[in-house]
Amino acid sequence: MxxxxxxxxxxxxxxxxxxxxxxIGRDHYYFDDFLNDDIVTRIAHNSYIPAAETLLRMxxxxxxxxxxxxxxSGVAFEQFEHYVPxxxxxxxxxxxxxxxxxVAQPFAYSLANLADPEExxxxxxDTCSILKSRFGVTPKVVRNxxxxxxxDLAPQLVHLGFNGVLTEGAxxxxxxxxxxxxxxxxxxxxxxxLLRNSKLSDDIAFRFSDSSWPEFxxxxxxxxxxxxxxPSDEQIVNIFLNMETFGDLHxxxxxxxxxxxxxxxxxxxxxxxxLTPSEAIAKIKPVGELSVMHPISSADEARDTSAWLGNxxxxxxxxxxxxVSERVRQCNNRQLKKDWEYLQTCDHFYYMSTKQRGGFSPxxxxxxxxxxxxxxxxxxxxxVEEEFPSQVDNEELNSLLLTISNQGAEIEALNKELASxxxxxxxxxxxxxxxxxxxxxAPKAEAKPKAKRxxxxxxxxxxxxxxxxxxxxxxxxxxx
Numbered sequence: 001m002x003x004x005x006x007x008x009x010x011x012x013x014x015x016x017x018x019x020x021x022x023x024i025g026r027d028h029y030y031f032d033d034f035l036n037d038d039i040v041t042r043i044a045h046n047s048y049i050p051a052a053e054t055l056l057r058m059x060x061x062x063x064x065x066x067x068x069x070x071x072x073s074g075v076a077f078e079q080f081e082h083y084v085p086x087x088x089x090x091x092x093x094x095x096x097x098x099x100x101x102x103v104a105q106p107f108a109y110s111l112a113n114l115a116d117p118e119e120x121x122x123x124x125x126d127t128c129s130i131l132k133s134r135f136g137v138t139p140k141v142v143r144n145x146x147x148x149x150x151x152d153l154a155p156q157l158v159h160l161g162f163n164g165v166l167t168e169g170a171x172x173x174x175x176x177x178x179x180x181x182x183x184x185x186x187x188x189x190x191x192x193x194l195l196r197n198s199k200l201s202d203d204i205a206f207r208f209s210d211s212s213w214p215e216f217x218x219x220x221x222x223x224x225x226x227x228x229x230x231p232s233d234e235q236i237v238n239i240f241l242n243m244e245t246f247g248d249l250h251x252x253x254x255x256x257x258x259x260x261x262x263x264x265x266x267x268x269x270x271x272x273x274x275l276t277p278s279e280a281i282a283k284i285k286p287v288g289e290l291s292v293m294h295p296i297s298s299a300d301e302a303r304d305t306s307a308w309l310g311n312x313x314x315x316x317x318x319x320x321x322x323x324v325s326e327r328v329r330q331c332n333n334r335q336l337k338k339d340w341e342y343l344q345t346c347d348h349f350y351y352m353s354t355k356q357r358g359g360f361s362p363x364x365x366x367x368x369x370x371x372x373x374x375x376x377x378x379x380x381x382x383x384v385e386e387e388f389p390s391q392v393d394n395e396e397l398n399s400l401l402l403t404i405s406n407q408g409a410e411i412e413a414l415n416k417e418l419a420s421x422x423x424x425x426x427x428x429x430x431x432x433x434x435x436x437x438x439x440x441x442a443p444k445a446e447a448k449p450k451a452k453r454x455x456x457x458x459x460x461x462x463x464x465x466x467x468x469x470x471x472x473x474x475x476x477x478x479x480x
Contacts, residue, residue, distance in 0.1 A: 003236050003275045003284075004227060004267065005194060006068035007143065007166055008055075008243040010048065011109045012040050012076040013347040015362055019372055024379045030339065035362065037083050040076075044084040047247035052090040054246070054257050059099045062264040067099045067274045070243075071143040071166075074107030074127050075345060077134075088134070095135035101276035102131050103166065104139035110344035111308055113144060113153055114295065115322040119329070121160060123341070140164065141277040145346050147196060147240065147298040148305065151291055154185035162191065164281045166240060169195035170296045170303040180234035182284050186291035192281045193290055196240040196298060200226065205245050209254040217255075220262035228270040235284050236275070240298070300355065308349040313370040318349060320377060324384045331387040339380060348373050 017032035058066040070091070080087045094100040106112060107126040112119040124142065131137050141164040142157055149167035157165055169179025179195035203223070207213045215222070227237050242249075250256040267274065275283065299307040309315055321343060328340045351361045351369035363369040 001271060001273055002228060002230070002232075002234070003273045003280065004263075005236055005238045005275050005277060005280050007071060007103065007238070007240045007277065008051070008068065009071045009105075009143065009240065010076055010243045011073040012036075012043070012079055013109065013345040014075055014079070014342040015039070016348070016372060016376055019375045019379075021375055024375060025382060028335075028379060028383065030376045030379075031342065032362075036079060039360075040079045040083045043244055043248050044080065044087045046252070047244045049084075049087050049090055050252065050257060051243050051246040051260070052087070052094060054261050055100070056090070056093060056097070058261055058264050059094075059097050061261075062268070064097070064099050065268070065274065066264040067101075067276050067279065069101040069103050069141070069276050070094070071103040071105045072127075073105060073109040074123070074130055075109060075342060077130055092135060095137060099276075101141070101278055102135060102137050102139055103277060104128050104131070104142045104162070106145055108341040108344040109145050109346055110341075111145060111148070111305070111318070111346050111349070112344060113148065113156075114305065114309070115318070116325045117156055119322075119325055119344075121156065122329075124160060141166065141194075141281070143167075143240075146307075148295055149193075149292060149297075150295040151185070151187040151293060154188035154191045158188045158191050164192040164194060164277055166194050166238070166277065167196070167292075168296050168298045168303055169198055169238070171198075172303065173290070173292055173296055177290075178231075178234055180230060180237050181287045182236060182280065183288060183290035184286045186289045189289065192286060194236070194238050194277055194280060195290075196238050198298075200237060201239050201241060204239070204259075205241055205249070208245075208256060208259070209250045218259065220259050221266045223259075224263065224266040224270050224272060228272055236280050307353055307355065308346050311352070311354050311366075313354075313366065314349045314352045317352065317370065317373055317377065320374075320381070324381060327384050327388040331384075333383075333387060336380075336383055336387065343377065343380060 014031045015035050016030050017035075019027070019030060055066075055068065072091070077088070095102065104124055104127050106120060107123040107130075110119075110123060112123055128139055131139060140162060142160075142162045143166040144153065147166060147168045149165060154165070165185075174195070179197050181195075183193040183195070185191040185193060200223075203215070203218060207215070208218050210216060230237065246256050246260060264274070295305050296303050297305055297307070299305075309318060328337060331337070348369070351363050352366045352373070354366050361369065363372065
């Protein structure tokens with residue numbers, strides 16, 4: 001039986017305010033709260049909330065047969081809780097249905113896995129913590145920023161406890177193979193790969209309201225027919241979309257919500273089911289290994305990372321940002337660490353791209369985006385300098401950071417040693433108490449028989465009293 005695996009991705013960055021050169025060293029707040037509030041609130045009410053409510057109706061009308069997954073970045077979740085908390089309530093209702101799987105992704109929607117695996121792991125853990133505390137779920141499948149993946153990432157994901165990853169079905173990786181199967185990672189066979197069907201995903205994401213498209217208009221029955229007519233041995237079709245596709249990229253007037261809501265009905269007629277990523281991994285057997293030597297993504301036709309790291313401006317900003325990662329990680333300044341997370345969001349680097357770009361950018365040119373970001377970064381680096389001065393040479397700094405990082409392990413070892421010593425002391429006290437109590441009990445047992453003997457005879461008492469009198473008699477004889 002053929003299945004569809006839907007994943008809806010939700011992300012909004014903390015956009016930077018206009019930050020001038022003369023602000024460096026004077027203004028340590030970098031973000032445009034008014035712009036962020038305006039954009040997040042608008043998209044939430046036009047797209048996220050009606051789309052989530054549509055998913056709720058689809059689950060209810062299909063009696064739970066419609067199933068899907070959602071990936072939400074930590075930076076987006078923080079803004080929703082601050083600006084549109086009603087959306088988090090709808091997400092909670094989706095989680096309570098049991099038909100929606102929440103997929104983990106980096107908290108800051110960053111490119112950390114390309115530069116700092118330790119930071120990447122920390123951000124994944126932060127997002128999992130949010131999902132656990134808000135929705136009571138523990139993700140077992142992960143979606144990296146913009147579906148970025150390569151062989152180097154797979155072993156780390158397995159180590160972090162994941163059994164599946166969502167990524168792009170890039171043609172230059174697949175070759176003659178189809179994305180409509182489940183594969184295992186060549187570098188970590190325990191990890192299962194679910195590959196995005198780029199054509200069927202982009203038919204909705206980019207072509208749904210394009211009147212010049214030969215297949216326009218796209219209807220739910222036509223779309224399900226395309227999926228049902230794929231080769232019978234291709235068991236899973238992965239449709240990964242940004243949630244703002246519904247209501248923002250394609251306004252409600254295009255009929256996009258009605259299209260989405262009608263899919264389960266036509267799928268049931270054609271014998272097509274819906275699965276969450278974890279259900280797909282559990283039910284469908286992988287057909288083979290897939291090796292990805294260089295990072296792939298869902299961006300552009302190249303399906304690589306050039307949208308964020310394709311020119312000298314982007315690479316300079318990226319390298320400077322991550323050059324202080326170890327210093328930031330070891331500091332205790334909470335605001336500095338929070339700014340560090342927000343500055344890692346990949347959108348900042350995308351705005352610097354000199355390639356033909358799509359989507360929204362708050363800057364007129366990539367060079368303006370670069371200048372603004374570098375001004376902010378200059379002030380941020382000054383603050384890092386105050387925590388860990390760069391005058392400290394690398395050898396001394398590395399020794400200091402190693403000492404700091406080892407403190408936790410040393411303290412834990414000392415605590416274990418202390419606990420062992422306490423246990424030994426307690427054991428000694430118990431044994432010592434037993435030894436001291438034993439002789440006290442013995443005399444008590446012997447005291448009773450002695451009491452029965454009664455008083456000593458008078459003859460014995462008189463004999464003892466006469467002994468001292470014999471000594472002078474002996475000395476008298478010797479004198480004679």
